[in-house]
Amino acid sequence: MDLLDTTREAFRLLYSGDPTLWGIVWVSIKVSVLALVLVGPLAVAAGFVLAHLAFPGRRLLVILVQAFQSFPTVVVGLLLYLLLSRQGPLGALQLLFTQPAMVLGQMLIAFPVLAAYTLSAVQGADPRAYETAASLGAGRVRAAITTLWEVRFGAMAAVFMGFGRIISEIGCSLMVGGNIAGLTRNIPTAIALETSKGEFAQGVALGMVLIVLALAVNVALAAVQGQGGMRRAWQP
Amino acid sequence: MTMFFRSLVYLFLLSPGIGPAHAAPDLRLATTTSTENSGLLSAILPLFEAKYDTKVRVISVGSGKAMKLGENGDVDVVLVHSRADEEKFVAAGFGINRRDVMYNDFVIAGPKADPAAIRGSGVLTAFGKIAAAGSGFVSRGDDSGTHKMEQSYWKATGVEPAAMSGYVSAGLGMGEVLMMAAELRRYTLTDRATYSAYREKTGLEILVSGDSMLFNPYGAIAVNPARHPGINHAGAMQFIEWLTSPDGQAAIAAFRVDGEQLFFPNAR
Numbered sequence: 475m476d477l478l479d480t481t482r483e484a485f486r487l488l489y490s491g492d493p494t495l496w497g498i499v500w501v502s503i504k505v506s507v508l509a510l511v512l513v514g515p516l517a518v519a520a521g522f523v524l525a526h527l528a529f530p531g532r533r534l535l536v537i538l539v540q541a542f543q544s545f546p547t548v549v550v551g552l553l554l555y556l557l558l559s560r561q562g563p564l565g566a567l568q569l570l571f572t573q574p575a576m577v578l579g580q581m582l583i584a585f586p587v588l589a590a591y592t593l594s595a596v597q598g599a600d601p602r603a604y605e606t607a608a609s610l611g612a613g614r615v616r617a618a619i620t621t622l623w624e625v626r627f628g629a630m631a632a633v634f635m636g637f638g639r640i641i642s643e644i645g646c647s648l649m650v651g652g653n654i655a656g657l658t659r660n661i662p663t664a665i666a667l668e669t670s671k672g673e674f675a676q677g678v679a680l681g682m683v684l685i686v687l688a689l690a691v692n693v694a695l696a697a698v699q700g701q702g703g704m705r706r707a708w709q710p
Numbered sequence: 711m712t713m714f715f716r717s718l719v720y721l722f723l724l725s726p727g728i729g730p731a732h733a734a735p736d737l738r739l740a741t742t743t744s745t746e747n748s749g750l751l752s753a754i755l756p757l758f759e760a761k762y763d764t765k766v767r768v769i770s771v772g773s774g775k776a777m778k779l780g781e782n783g784d785v786d787v788v789l790v791h792s793r794a795d796e797e798k799f800v801a802a803g804f805g806i807n808r809r810d811v812m813y814n815d816f817v818i819a820g821p822k823a824d825p826a827a828i829r830g831s832g833v834l835t836a837f838g839k840i841a842a843a844g845s846g847f848v849s850r851g852d853d854s855g856t857h858k859m860e861q862s863y864w865k866a867t868g869v870e871p872a873a874m875s876g877y878v879s880a881g882l883g884m885g886e887v888l889m890m891a892a893e894l895r896r897y898t899l900t901d902r903a904t905y906s907a908y909r910e911k912t913g914l915e916i917l918v919s920g921d922s923m924l925f926n927p928y929g930a931i932a933v934n935p936a937r938h939p940g941i942n943h944a945g946a947m948q949f950i951e952w953l954t955s956p957d958g959q960a961a962i963a964a965f966r967v968d969g970e971q972l973f974f975p976n977a978r
Contacts, residue, residue, distance in 0.1 A: 560893055570893050571878075648882075652890055655851055655879035667881040670771055671853040672778030 483675035484682060494656075495676065499683050502660035505573055506641045509580035510633060517585045517636075518629055521592025522618055526604070536593065542586035548645030550582050555649050571652035576660070579646035584636040591635055595628025596621060627699045634695045638688055734764035737945040740777075740785040742855055743883055744814070745928070746770035748903035748972055754961040758952050764945060772854035780805055780931065783938030787946035789953075791855040791928045805931035807947065809954050812962050812973045813927040816859060818918035819888065819905055820897035828897070833921040834867050841869040846876025846896035848887050856884060859926060860899045888912050901926065903972040927976070930954070953977070 487495055524536055556562050558570040569575045599621055607620040622629060644662035651658030653667060661684045668677035745751050746768060755766050769779065773790040780788045781804045789811065790796060799805050818828065818836055826843035828836035840847055849871065850857040864871045871877045876896060880887050884904040891898040892912035905916065918924075930950045935943035952958045954977035962975045 571890060652886075653881040655881060657878075659881060663881070667852060670775050672775045673853075 480674045480678050484679035487679045498659055498664045505576045509577045513581040513584050517588035518592045521589040522596050525593045525596035539586050539589045543590050547583055547643045551646035551649030554579050575650040576647050579650050580640040584640050587636045587639050588632045591632030592629050595625040599625045634691050735942050736765045736767050738767045738785040739787050740769045740779040741789040742773050743770050744901045750965050753965045757961055774853035780933045786942040787932050787949050789930045791926050792858050796929045806934050808929050808931045810976055811928045811930050811953050812975045813925050814973050816924040817916045819900050819914040820917050821895045822915050829917045833923050836918045837863050837867045840897050841874050844875040848891040848896050848898045849879045851879030851881045
């Protein structure tokens with residue numbers, strides 16, 4: 475089958491609403507969004523604390539968070555596999571080859587990305603925001619929220635970057651999810667499988683969905699940031 | 711910096727020239743993971759390479775993908791185990807000169823506790839019992855030769871596996887499926903070679919073996935040079951000739967893992 479036929483067949487699959495294909499897309503979105511929702515607040519808070527508070531070991535933590543952004547996802551998968559396998563310390567939970575295991579893996583992968591981006595956003599913010607809020611009688615949490623609101627576009631970029639990293643991640647999902655049809659098969663693991671089966675059309679169709687997802691996220695981010703940037707420019 | 715890039719370029723330009731030059735062009739072989747992972751190829755290919763002063767480049771994938779590579783002319787010869795598809799492959803004009811090479815056998819592996827009590831049954835009885843007991847089965851689910859074999863047993867048993875409780879379609883390689891079967895305490899169909907390699911790690915036991923339905927024949931097919939004129943057809947024919955010759959057959963029979971013969975030559 476040549477490239478043109480494959481692409482045509484891929485579009486046919488997409489438009490015919492092939493339930494298997496859209497089921498796979500749904501698994502991907504569900505797992506990644508859930509992972510982001512669960513890890514987001516935690517990672518943003520961690521980024522804020524690292525940027526704002528001075529405490530011993532902070533520098534080391536900052537370096538670690540930044541380094542772990544490029545931590546290989548297969549290694550996250552491997553560690554999680556060892557933890558969750560029957561012989562592992564968390565084996566009793568029987569989480570291996572389930573969606574929660576994939577969510578857990580993606581949370582671990584997203585955390586450093588979100589934390590590092592929030593960290594740099596907060597560092598780049600005007601420190602007067604926090605000070606003003608504090609002088610107006612806001613508590614520490616309230617003042618922190620004010621600061622985060624000031625850097626909301628940066629924080630949002632953090633969330634989108636995190637999404638981009640985990641929606642296309644395959645190493646960890648394949649290892650702890652197991653690529654089980656209808657359960658833990660997401661877009662990247664399905665593409666790998668379809669290619670190994672020689673079913674290129676299904677792979678191309680899923681690849682297009684993945685690219686559209688990634689583009690949509692970036693366009694949304696650009697739109698949100700664009701507005702924010704303009705408003706600031708117009709109000710000197 | 712320029713120096714660095716320049717040396718990188720030289721490295722790439724020169725790398726194909728590294729290593730001994732061969733008289734004959736390279737032969738590209740697409741084959742199944744079982745022949746590669748078991749170590750059979752690394753045992754027999756050097757004999758062929760030495761005799762004909764050539765180099766065999768092995769791409770080990772599932773049988774389905776291997777034949778797809780052949781169909782696209784990405785390889786010169788395939789060595790696969792999926793008889794019905796092999797015949798279709800030849801009938802469609804994608805390949806020529808299909809020859810029987812050898813067979814290995816499949817076994818049903820499962821947890822020691824054997825919840826469906828299949829130990830010692832025939833393969834179809836065992837599949838029926840697993841379905842009836844709902845004790846679960848991990849399928850390759852990747853269109854590999856092993857997956858096709860499994861599907862043919864379900865068909866003969868009259869069971870619709872997708873509707874069966876505890877049936878999991880993994881879409882993974884044999885080793886990963888064995889690990890998964892061990893984790894989930896379910897049954898699976900596996901070739902004996904991969905099972906042997908994973909016995910220690912998984913603790914799974916062979917519960918059904920020796921049924922003649924479990925024999926798994928391998929065939930070699932040359933990619934049709936009429937469809938892809940640029941391929942190394944002479945090398946492909948030479949390879950198939952050698953595999954089915956007394957020399958090649960003896961090499962296959964002599965291959966042992968832990969003293970156990972895994973592949974049985976059957977060329978005619």
